[in-house]
Amino acid sequence: MLLGEHAVVYGTPALALPIPQLTATASAGWSSHASGAQGGLSFTMTGSASRAVVTLASDGLQRLAAAFKERMGVPGEPHLDVILDGAIPPGRGLGSSAANSRAIVLALADLFGHELSDATAFDLVQTAENMAHGRASGVDAMTVGAAGPLLFQAGRAEELVIGCDGLFIVADSGTAGSTKEAVELLRDGFRREPGAEERFLSRATELVEGARQALADGSPEELGARLTDYHELLRAASLSTEKIDGMVAAAMSAGSLGAKITGGGLGGCVLALTEPELASEVARGLHDAGAVQTWVVPLRRLAAHAH
Secondary structure: OOEEEOOHOOOOEEEOOOOOOOEEEEEEEEEOOOOOOOHHEEEEEOOOOOOOOOOHHHHHHHHHHEEEHHOOOOOOOOOEEEEEOOOOOOHHHHHHHHHOOOOOOOHHHHHHHHOOOOHHHHHHHHHHHHHHHOOOOOOOHOOOOOOOOEEEEEEEEEEOOOOEEEEEEEEEOOOOOOHHHHHHHHHHHHOOOOHHHHHHHHHHHHHHHHHHHHHHHHHHHHHHHHHHHHHHHHHOOOOOOOOHHHHHHHHHHHHOOOEEEEOOOOOEEEEEEEHHHHHHHHHHHHHHOOOOEEEEEOOEEEEEEOO
């Protein structure tokens, strides 16, 4: 998520960025297991996921597979084996659950010989996202299938006009966040303080629109300033952490044009915008501040068209 975390759930716009280096792939096949096994489905997850994540993924997969069969009219109760290879660390605000769900949906479609429209794939992934996070905005479900940065609002997305080149560095703090916990924390704050929700949503909308305009105008400095402003908005709502704040400060000290927490908050990743010639210094600063791994995502000039 570039900008718009939390506010997007309330219908305001958000900017999102797919990360091509972080992928999830899945394969599905007929199983030799007895048909009486749980849900008619066996699940294996490779990669570095924790046991808790594997358990949650397995429970969610049962429901996702059932939704797929119902939506696509798959007859009978064939027992399936699904293997998921997920390279996206969970709980980092990087859309791992949506990417995993999309990979599984595509694997099931391939197995059963169904062609999926973008809309159907989105609906199925969004079903899984709602199960995982409660009320999901849909931005992750849309972004994991996108080729470039998106403007998202109320279930609709369009590619952004990008008028400048640059680099985003995504830095993993090594600490998982909790979207559900963060959503409830923010909601509690809205309940306690009259007018807080309106002020938060108004400021978020202002910053997202400013960032969208900066992208279109080819102004990376202005875009960076909006990123940092949005971090301050989330920090003021108690959605950041001391470590994340330290990583943001380190990125800025190393020459980043702007930096912020990304995703639901209370942990996760930092997103820093930098000029290419300063990328290694910014990455080094983030690692020195505690980042356990980083990824570089190029920002390229491109024209937009609607989805």
